[in-house]
Amino acid sequence: MGPLPATGPLPSPGPLPSPGPLPAAGLLTDKVVLVNGGSQGVGAAIARAAVREGAVVALTGRRPGPGEALVTELAAAGGEALFVRADLADAEQAKAAVARTVEAYGRVDCLVNSAGLTTRGTLLDTTPELFDQHIAINLKAPFFAMQAAVADMVGRGAPGTVVNIITSSAHGGQPFLAPYVAAKAGLVGLTRNAAHAHRHDRVRVNGLNIGWTATEGEDATQRAFHGAGDDWREQAAARLPMGKLGQPDEIADFVVFLLSERSGVVTGSVIDWDQNVLGGLD
Structure with a gap:
């Protein structure tokens, strides 16, 4: 057999397709799930996925418009959800959101901390005020929400799960993300500390370092800080290995798996x- 004919360069495979939401499997049937930052973006996708999997969901946000609209959407789909207005920069409001969920549904089985602040700042130009804002939203709020939710789980002698939405930038990140990275890297350590502290309580705590994701908040950030135009998503996707930005519904399916018993004994994983x-280097 002779040599194969030259075929030239292989064509680009194109972007990896988005499969859309997975079919419901009842992974969170009868669970009470609190999603902080659940009125838009990744948090809203997680709320939708949790309801689809059989959970009752409480979701927090600062603005009642998007939160109430999502509750209405979930109710129309046959689910049950509650919007809790909360400014998570205030630790007392973060704790109160847990208390409101317990008041409404009797307990919290699962907590997701998905709220985040991504305003820009470098080591040289970040003010103490900006730094404090990042710590308040990206680290302090998850800390005290976890404190209240885990206290409920431990007080009932019941197992529970927590998932913290972190960021791949926690490994170092871009120079213009200095206060964000500082706070989110702290959340990585907190996730592991809480997981270790409460493993004998059967409370599992894990985190996701998510990459660049297509959300409403990211759109606003790109336009406000980087002068992005209407086609910024397409331009960004073309530079990424899979040919697309991360998708909130794909993250949501992964989070539901971590919240559910299907993820087994996994805890302390980021x-x-x-x-x-x-x-990896090229």
């Missing part, structure tokens, strides 16, 4: 949910 490989 998973890089990204298409770039830490330490």
